[in-house]
Amino acid sequence: xxxxxxxxxxxxxxxxxxxxxxxxxxxxxxxxxxxxxxxxxxxxxxxxxxxxxxxxxxxxxxxxxxxxxxxxxxxxxxxxxxxxxxxxxxxxxxxxxxxxxxxxxxxxxxxxxxxxxxxxxxxxxxxxxxxxxxxxxxxxxxxxxxxxxxxxxxxxxxxxxxxxxxxxxxxxxxxxxxxxxxxxxxxxxxxxxxxxxxxxxxxxxxxxxxxxxxxxxxxxxxxxxxxxxxxxxxxxxxxxxxxxxxxxxxxxxxxxxxxxxxxxxxxxxxxxxxxxxxxxxxxxxxxxxxxxxxx
Amino acid sequence: xxxxxxxxxxxxxxxxxxxxxxxxxxxxxxxxxxxxxxxxxxxxxxxxxxxxxxxxxxxxxxxxxxxxxxxxxxxxxxxxxxxxxxxxxxxxxxxxxxxxxxxxxxxxxxxxxxxxxxxxxxxxxxxxxxxxxxxxxxxxxxxxxxxxxxxxxxxxxxxxxxxxxxxxxxxxxxxxxxxxxxxxxxxxxxxxxxxxxxxxxxxxxxxxxxxxxxxxxxxxxxxxxxxxxxxxxxxxxxxxxxxxx
Ligand SMILES: Nc1ncnc2c1ncn2[C@@H]1O[C@H](COP(=O)(O)OP(=O)(O)OP(=O)(O)O)[C@@H](O)[C@H]1O
Ligand SMILES: [Mg+2]
Numbered sequence: 001x002x003x004x005x006x007x008x009x010x011x012x013x014x015x016x017x018x019x020x021x022x023x024x025x026x027x028x029x030x031x032x033x034x035x036x037x038x039x040x041x042x043x044x045x046x047x048x049x050x051x052x053x054x055x056x057x058x059x060x061x062x063x064x065x066x067x068x069x070x071x072x073x074x075x076x077x078x079x080x081x082x083x084x085x086x087x088x089x090x091x092x093x094x095x096x097x098x099x100x101x102x103x104x105x106x107x108x109x110x111x112x113x114x115x116x117x118x119x120x121x122x123x124x125x126x127x128x129x130x131x132x133x134x135x136x137x138x139x140x141x142x143x144x145x146x147x148x149x150x151x152x153x154x155x156x157x158x159x160x161x162x163x164x165x166x167x168x169x170x171x172x173x174x175x176x177x178x179x180x181x182x183x184x185x186x187x188x189x190x191x192x193x194x195x196x197x198x199x200x201x202x203x204x205x206x207x208x209x210x211x212x213x214x215x216x217x218x219x220x221x222x223x224x225x226x227x228x229x230x231x232x233x234x235x236x237x238x239x240x241x242x243x244x245x246x247x248x249x250x251x252x253x254x255x256x257x258x259x260x261x262x263x264x265x266x267x268x269x270x271x272x273x274x275x276x277x278x279x280x281x282x283x284x285x286x287x288x289x290x291x292x293x294x295x
Numbered sequence: 296x297x298x299x300x301x302x303x304x305x306x307x308x309x310x311x312x313x314x315x316x317x318x319x320x321x322x323x324x325x326x327x328x329x330x331x332x333x334x335x336x337x338x339x340x341x342x343x344x345x346x347x348x349x350x351x352x353x354x355x356x357x358x359x360x361x362x363x364x365x366x367x368x369x370x371x372x373x374x375x376x377x378x379x380x381x382x383x384x385x386x387x388x389x390x391x392x393x394x395x396x397x398x399x400x401x402x403x404x405x406x407x408x409x410x411x412x413x414x415x416x417x418x419x420x421x422x423x424x425x426x427x428x429x430x431x432x433x434x435x436x437x438x439x440x441x442x443x444x445x446x447x448x449x450x451x452x453x454x455x456x457x458x459x460x461x462x463x464x465x466x467x468x469x470x471x472x473x474x475x476x477x478x479x480x481x482x483x484x485x486x487x488x489x490x491x492x493x494x495x496x497x498x499x500x501x502x503x504x505x506x507x508x509x510x511x512x513x514x515x516x517x518x519x520x521x522x523x524x525x526x527x528x529x530x531x532x533x534x535x536x537x538x539x540x
């Protein structure tokens with residue numbers, strides 16, 4: 001494997017027990033032969049419609065659930081043989097809020113720091129620094145139940161960062177956040193990446209992936225359907241998009257060159273709200289998964 | 296490993312400290328009722344070989360109470376696993392599964408022993424005679440360990456709240472009454488008694504009663520408890536490991 005690879009995922013499969021429509025016991029394949037690698041220091045995005053297997057993939061990569069088949073390596077170390085070493089390297093921001101409801105904000109963070117063997121002074125400083133950074137310093141002694149949704153998301157990120165992980169996983173980090181908070185979280189992710197942290201995130205928001213990720217993978221029904229830099233994925237589909245209305249629906253067609261797009265647009269009914277524009281990641285997403293992205 | 300056990304225990308310690316007075320107060324209610332109803336009320340008209348019924352009763356109450364408290368002290372792990380998902384923190388942390396199991400069990404044992412202390416004090420106030428020595432304490436602790444482990448297993452294996460409370464209704468409650476706590480198992484039909492004699496609480500009751508009154512006790516009973524405790528640990532650890540399946 002190449003030295004620039006931080007994470008290598010090899011033929012990952014996850015099957016869950018499942019009951020079919022007749023109530024018979026069968027299996028459902030959530031992730032189906034996924035292979036990819038994440039480069040040191042890059043921000044890597046995993047995109048896909050609901051139920052595509054993004055969370056399951058992150059859960060396998062972070063050892064919260066065992067793959068049915070396949071292997072995962074961090075810096076050459078396998079999760080199977082050196083789980084404890086790997087766990088020290090990673091920080092995880094889950095899709096759902098999973099704080100300890102019986103502890104305060106500060107105690108939740110301290111528990112995390114203790115689980116990662118940070119000394120008393122070190123954890124006190126680090127927790128104060130991070131809470132300050134995300135503007136949560138004044139809720140340190142509140143119960144976690146009292147926080148607003150946006151505060152909880154920020155706190156989840158803080159908690160994942162306490163032990164200075166080399167690799168940060170974020171499962172839909174900005175879902176249901178207002179635009180300001182979302183921008184701040186984007187800035188935070190960029191700063192982490194700038195500081196050398198490898199970031200692996202999933203998202204439904206195409207513009208989030210475009211804003212942050214050097215490379216994206218698109219997952220559909222557990223299978224990898226695309227993986228590259230966003231611009232290259234757009235190029236491959238056709239750099240120019242022609243959009244128009246037909247039979248009550250918005251239609252799209254992609255062209256490699258501007259003049260081809262112009263020629264095609266000229267052949268359409270001029271009443272149809274024709275638009276020629278650069279192809280974006282959302283076009284790629286829809287073309288590859290056959291479904292609308294976003295929420 | 297020791298540090299990780301301490302971390303898990305520390306977390307439960309914080310929660311306990313916050314609720315200590317409420318915990319102690321609420322733990323007094325059931326034993327107080329048992330002592331009044333069976334010690335004062337019914338007990339005056341009951342004769343047992345070894346002396347007053349109150350003296351017979353107190354070790355039984357200690358046994359069943361430490362069982363209930365240590366079991367129910369660990370069952371919040373169920374909500375942490377299923378509803379709050381806060382157990383994920385421990386799955387992501389670079390700690391060994393043993394550390395988590397031991398930390399949780401020790402915290403439940405601590406609660407079991409605190410509530411046992413409350414009962415000992417109450418029982419003395421009611422005029423019961425018994426002398427808790429080191430071995431007495433060891434047996435009580437073992438009993439707490441066993442039922443904390445059973446609670447841990449239930450929390451790992453059971454998926455709904457209803458089923459969790461059914462463990463209380465269908466397993467702990469019958470054991471509370473039948474395992475030599477309120478009366479000797481000799482009073483039961485042979486087949487039933489044979490079954491009851493396999494259960495750990497029965498051995499705890501007999502050991503505590505013997506040790507409290509200074510009589511000889513069965514080393515076999517002690518061995519049975521140790522086997523339950525050790526087996527329970529390995530099974531608990533196995534269950535925790537398999538959360539990631
Ligand atoms: N523990 C489980 N048991 C059974 N099936 C599961 C389990 N977890 C996930 N699945 C199934 O696996 C598939 C992928 O789920 P996953 O949560 O990974 O999707 P996702 O891409 O994260 O979706 P979303 O965008 O909605 O978060 C789904 O069909 C889901 O029902
Ligand atoms: Mg998901």
